[in-house]
Amino acid sequence: DAGVTQSPTHLIKTxxxxxxxxxxxxxxxxxxxxxxxxxxxxxxxIFQYYEKEERGxxxxxxxxxxxxxxxxxxxxxxxxxxxxxxxxxxxxxxPQPRTYGGRIAKNIQYFGAGTRLSVL
Amino acid sequence: xxxxxQSPQFLSIQEGENLTVYxxxxxxxxxxxxxxxxxxEGPVLLVTVVTGGEVKKLKRLTFQFGDARKDSSLxxxxxQPGDTGLYLCAGVPFGNEKLTFGTGTRLTIIP
Numbered sequence: 001d002a003g004v005t006q007s008p009t010h011l012i013k014t015x016x017x018x019x020x021x022x023x024x025x026x027x028x029x030x031x032x033x034x035x036x037x038x039x040x041x042x043x044x045x046i047f048q049y050y051e052k053e054e055r056g057x058x059x060x061x062x063x064x065x066x067x068x069x070x071x072x073x074x075x076x077x078x079x080x081x082x083x084x085x086x087x088x089x090x091x092x093x094x095p096q097p098r099t100y101g102g103r104i105a106k107n108i109q110y111f112g113a114g115t116r117l118s119v120l
Numbered sequence: 121x122x123x124x125x126q127s128p129q130f131l132s133i134q135e136g137e138n139l140t141v142y143x144x145x146x147x148x149x150x151x152x153x154x155x156x157x158x159x160x161e162g163p164v165l166l167v168t169v170v171t172g173g174e175v176k177k178l179k180r181l182t183f184q185f186g187d188a189r190k191d192s193s194l195x196x197x198x199x200q201p202g203d204t205g206l207y208l209c210a211g212v213p214f215g216n217e218k219l220t221f222g223t224g225t226r227l228t229i230i231p
Contacts, residue, residue, distance in 0.1 A: 042221035107219045111162030
């Protein structure tokens with residue numbers, strides 16, 4: 001089975017440019033989340049989409065936007081790039097909540113390999 | 121403010137030794153996940169814990185969820201070079217379905 005796929009794998013942009021990152025979830029997963037991971041830190045939540053609706057948004061400026069398509073794939077857009085936007089952008093898909101010993105575990109994430117964005 | 125603090129931040133030990141990584145918070149989580157991330161890859165899910173006091177084993181890895189569901193630990197027995205990587209804990213706070221990641225522990229096992 002194919003895992004989460006992201007494209008492109010690497011990208012170099014200059015300040016002020018715009019970028020679009022793409023993600024295809026695991027087949028059957030309807031939820032997609034985006035994370036930013038700066039070198040040496042844990043991933044920071046950007047967006048979550050479920051059934052094409054935004055379900056959550058992290059503390060990121062309005063320059064960051066996303067959308068989910070009918071086939072559950074997703075795009076992350078970043079406008080007016082800054083040097084500080086240089087990071088690994090991770091996409092993750094989630095299955096329906098699972099039950100473990102009578103308790104429900106939500107938001108189990110399966111990650112893609114990420115897109116490495118460098119802003120010069 | 122980092123919701124989940126991991127310690128140590130860096131750990132370098134000899135092959136065959138044992139180690140424990142901690143994940144602490146003042147918040148209560150409905151569930152907690154552990155991931156391992158290798159360079160150039162996305163995080164890979166290792167385990168999910170949902171019950172306070174729960175212990176799960178994955179070969180030489182033992183995961184424990186604190187009784188109050190505010191903290192967790194990962195213990196590795198007889199570490200091997202293949203265990204090298206960035207270990208991340210991540211929790212789902214009650215009333216909020218966003219997955220929040222810890223600060224990470226970078227583990228290096230020296231052959």
